[in-house]
Amino acid sequence: MKIDEVLCTACEQCIPYCPMGAIFLEGDMVKISQDECVECDICRRAGVCPVDALYQPELKWPRTLRSAFSNPLVSHPDTNVPGRGTEEMKTNEVTGRFRRGYAGIAVELGRPGTGARFYDVEKVATACAKLGVRFEPANPVTFLMEDRRTGKLRPEVLNEKVLSAIVEFDLELQKVPEVLKALKEVAKEIDTVFSLDLVCRAEPDGSLPTVDAAKSAGFEVSLNGKTNVGLGRPLKEDG
Ligand code: SF4
Ligand code: SF4
Structure with missing residues (x-):
């Protein structure tokens, strides 16, 4: 501006x-x-x-990323995703992306009110990549990775600042504690804040397998659920 x-x-x-x-x-x-x-x-x-x-x-690359990640009225040109992340976590009954035995994590950097540089986004992504997570392909941050196995971003974007950016991935449930521990550690190395979304399917008895892991890693847990009223049409089998 x-x-x-x-x-x-x-x-x-x-x-x-x-x-x-x-x-x-x-x-x-x-x-x-x-x-x-x-x-x-x-x-x-x-x-x-x-x-x-x-x-x-008129903005030029890579500055265009600032508006794509910060202005909710602008869609990311390469993913057509407006804003910072995907809506997958809220639509799992339709997409079936998070299966039993797996968890999903979204690390929301920069909110509230601090913003985030992509070099800090990269620190979070690389810390998680070392533990074998799978980055969500439709997420705009994943799109910026030059190597999805390491979480490294394209060098030209690293100094760009955005209102917030979300690192999104899924992983086996048993890896959740070590990834949460790694996130606690990397939080000390970044010059911004982040919040965590941790998603899993509820067990038949209603318990949530991720809650104890989050608590024992020192995170304050706030439970949110979504009630399927039958409007979603599952695209994948429960697995
Ligand atoms: S960060 Fe947003 S509100 Fe602030 S000057 Fe830039 S465009 Fe305007
Ligand atoms: S609102 Fe801001 S840009 Fe407009 S005249 Fe006042 S100081 Fe200048």
Whole structure:
């Protein structure tokens, strides 16, 4: 995002709308840090500028990633996935992606309010890749990997900053404790925050095989369920 310096009256009304704190007053001018701006378009969409001075210049690769990951109205051009991740975890009754004996993990980096650079996303992905997880192919971060076995991202994207990005993978249930432990360790090495989505099928008795692993790894667990009201049509057999 940029500001038309001729039009801008430095009224500062747009400043509180930036979730990254990228808009700032310098002398008698209001500016946008191009390094911190994640191209989320919130400042412009807020419609608070009285003189319409905020404008979106054409973005070039790899800066296009900032808007693809930060502006929910922009679809990722290569995956057609809007925003940061897939919706698979919420539609398992249809996709059958998470089978019995397996778990799914989504690591949501950058929320709330900090943003994330892809070099930190890569640290998380590589830490998990070492333990043999399978990255979700339809996820935009997976698309940016130059090697899905190592979790390494393309070097040119590493310094790009986004509002948030999700590393998504599935793994055998027995690997969950060591992956959670690795995530606790890598959390100390990154300059952002993350939250975890941990998904599995409920056992016939209603218990959830991932809960104890999450608790023993030191994570606070908040249970969320989804009730299938019969609208989903399973595309895969239960396995
Ligand atoms: S596009 Fe988003 S990050 Fe950039 S200045 Fe506007 S609100 Fe801030
Ligand atoms: S709201 Fe518009 S005029 Fe006011 S500081 Fe922001 S860009 Fe400038």
